[in-house]
Amino acid sequence: MKILNAKELAEVDAFTMNSQSLSDWELMERASSRAFLEILKKINPEKDFVYIFCGTSNNGGDGLALARMLNQKQVKIRVFEVAYSSSTSKAYQKNIKFLKENRIQINTVQNQNEIPDLNPATCIIDAIFGVGLNRRMPGFIQELVKKINLTEAFKISIDVPSGMYLEQSIETDEEFVISDLCLTFQLPKLPFLLPETGHYVENFKLIDIGLSEEKIKQTKTPYNYITTSDVSSILKKRAKFSHKGSFGNALLIGGYEGMWGSVIMTTQACLRSGAGKVYTHLDKTGRLVLAQHALESIYIQNCPKALKSNPNWNAIGVGMGLGLSNNAVQLMEEVLAHQPKRLLLDADAINLLSKQKNWLKLLPKNSVLTPHIGELKRLVGEWDNDFDKLNKAKQFCKTYQVVLIIKGAHTCICDGTNFYFNSSGNPGLAKAGSGDVLAGVITALLAQNYKVLEACQLGVYLHGVAADLALESFSEHSLIATDVISYLGKAFQLLESKID
Ligand SMILES: NC(=O)C1=CN([C@@H]2O[C@H](COP(=O)(O)OP(=O)(O)OC[C@H]3O[C@@H](n4cnc5c(N)ncnc54)[C@H](OP(=O)(O)O)[C@@H]3O)[C@@H](O)[C@H]2O)[C@H](O)CC1
Numbered sequence: 001m002k003i004l005n006a007k008e009l010a011e012v013d014a015f016t017m018n019s020q021s022l023s024d025w026e027l028m029e030r031a032s033s034r035a036f037l038e039i040l041k042k043i044n045p046e047k048d049f050v051y052i053f054c055g056t057s058n059n060g061g062d063g064l065a066l067a068r069m070l071n072q073k074q075v076k077i078r079v080f081e082v083a084y085s086s087s088t089s090k091a092y093q094k095n096i097k098f099l100k101e102n103r104i105q106i107n108t109v110q111n112q113n114e115i116p117d118l119n120p121a122t123c124i125i126d127a128i129f130g131v132g133l134n135r136r137m138p139g140f141i142q143e144l145v146k147k148i149n150l151t152e153a154f155k156i157s158i159d160v161p162s163g164m165y166l167e168q169s170i171e172t173d174e175e176f177v178i179s180d181l182c183l184t185f186q187l188p189k190l191p192f193l194l195p196e197t198g199h200y201v202e203n204f205k206l207i208d209i210g211l212s213e214e215k216i217k218q219t220k221t222p223y224n225y226i227t228t229s230d231v232s233s234i235l236k237k238r239a240k241f242s243h244k245g246s247f248g249n250a251l252l253i254g255g256y257e258g259m260w261g262s263v264i265m266t267t268q269a270c271l272r273s274g275a276g277k278v279y280t281h282l283d284k285t286g287r288l289v290l291a292q293h294a295l296e297s298i299y300i301q302n303c304p305k306a307l308k309s310n311p312n313w314n315a316i317g318v319g320m321g322l323g324l325s326n327n328a329v330q331l332m333e334e335v336l337a338h339q340p341k342r343l344l345l346d347a348d349a350i351n352l353l354s355k356q357k358n359w360l361k362l363l364p365k366n367s368v369l370t371p372h373i374g375e376l377k378r379l380v381g382e383w384d385n386d387f388d389k390l391n392k393a394k395q396f397c398k399t400y401q402v403v404l405i406i407k408g409a410h411t412c413i414c415d416g417t418n419f420y421f422n423s424s425g426n427p428g429l430a431k432a433g434s435g436d437v438l439a440g441v442i443t444a445l446l447a448q449n450y451k452v453l454e455a456c457q458l459g460v461y462l463h464g465v466a467a468d469l470a471l472e473s474f475s476e477h478s479l480i481a482t483d484v485i486s487y488l489g490k491a492f493q494l495l496e497s498k499i500d
């Protein structure tokens with residue numbers, strides 16, 4: 001699924017209206033009526049008192065349409081025109097006319113003194129600014145938003161929380177609506193997926209408004225959102241006459257300084273993700289634990305020998321609990337000298353790279369690095385904001401020709417040109433061990449010869465789905481990494497059921 005900016009969305013809107021012979025008001029009516037159905041699920045039409053704040057352009061137009069629909073349902077409402085401009089959109093004017101015809105009172109707010117008492121409101125609909133915000137909101141709207149945020153009312157933002165920009169960060173002294181629910185039209189918006197702003201849009205719902213799929217497909221954007229339909233087309237069927245050699249040999253290297261569990265979980269996840277054979281090198285003191293927990297894996301005692309004697313590792317995953325000792329440095333040197341076809345670097349492998357930046361040039365092309373935020377900082381340096389972070393990550397990938405998987409609530413894959421944000425997963429994954437499991441899933445897919453970017457997308461998505469499915473037995477609090485491994489099977493089943 002694509003993530004578009006305001007200009008691209010406006011082009012898709014225009015194309016849709018043209019191809020479906022719709023006026024802008026009709027498209028707005030479609031959008032608002034679908035948002036209205038979602039709002040009805042969240043309010044008590046008999047009891048709630050809904051305040052609707054409408055800007056003077058199309059986001060405001062949506063708000064006015066919602067006011068009319070709520071009024072028709074006999075919901076108690078108050079409508080406020082937040083008059084930041086004297087020029088209004090056509091669809092907005094038409095909706096104002098309808099409200100007047102229905103004798104619905106419209107209150108105007110155009111300065112700080114006109115901000116109403118919000119105490120009576122039990123629900124607030126924020127339709128002040130949508131995707132069109134392109135500069136700082138006027139002072140009186142900043143004050144209004146501050147007041148909205150202080151109320152106990154249930155807050156619903158239409159399309160985008162007012163004050164949030166699609167493609168730039170918000171200054172620390174700027175306000176934006178912190179809503180309980182954001183009903184966003186058709187496609188997700190970039191700030192929802194970035195931690196600085198996404199933290200305040202935890203609950204967003206995509207409202208399908210029938211925009212032209214053809215036009216969306218044609219629109220070029222670097223930003224993408226990974227959904228089931230994107231990845232189910234990637235997953236390959238296992239051929240009937242295949243054998244273990246058909247699915248690759250994966251070598252996993254880590255598990256030192258008592259951190260055996262780390263690489264053993266990677267091993268288990270790799271075994272559960274379809275690799276033909278999984279070999280694991282860990283500190284020899286951990287070999288019995290490996291034998292107990294991953295019977296199907298093959299223990300490698302002498303890693304340098306295994307690297308030298310076998311030029312045909314289909315994929316190597318290194319770093320999970322590797323430590324930063326001299327031994328770890330040597331192992332990394334061996335791996336880099338081997339120049340594997342497919343290489344994944346996680347955890348301590350990334351930390352070692354950050355210390356020895358001259359190694360970066362030695363990484364085989366298309367190596368996959370899976371840093372969490374702290375590890376990313378050590379690799380690319382500090383960033384000013386999330387947009388700067390994306391730029392730095394992109395530059396890093398371009399310079400070293402690698403793929404970054406930046407782990408987080410919406411894990412982001414960057415290949416130097418495009419970004420892919422994951423849609424699956426939950427905060428139960430915010431625990432030690434989750435990354436080890438992800439490394440195992442992706443190494444298994446790399447070993448099976450999936451294209452690197454496809455292995456990353458599929459792996460990240462499956463890992464999140466497994467965590468989501470695991471919530472049928474566990475809670476976000478109780479979920480642990482090994483639970484995620486035990487639900488990988490169900491996650492694969494879900495995608496397999498979608499293969500034609
Ligand atoms: N396909 C869809 O997704 C549909 C979306 N709809 C809704 O329409 C909005 C987008 O409408 P738009 O009118 O483009 O944008 P806004 O309502 O957000 O209004 C912003 C306008 O105000 C001006 N502007 C921008 N920033 C400021 C500011 N800080 N102060 C004052 N004015 C500002 C700007 O115009 P300028 O020419 O002055 O730059 C914007 O035009 C979308 O979010 C949906 O809610 C439709 O319902 C149909 C389908």
Ligand SMILES: [K+]
Pocket residue numbers: 059126127128129130157158159160161162
């Ligand atoms: K809004």
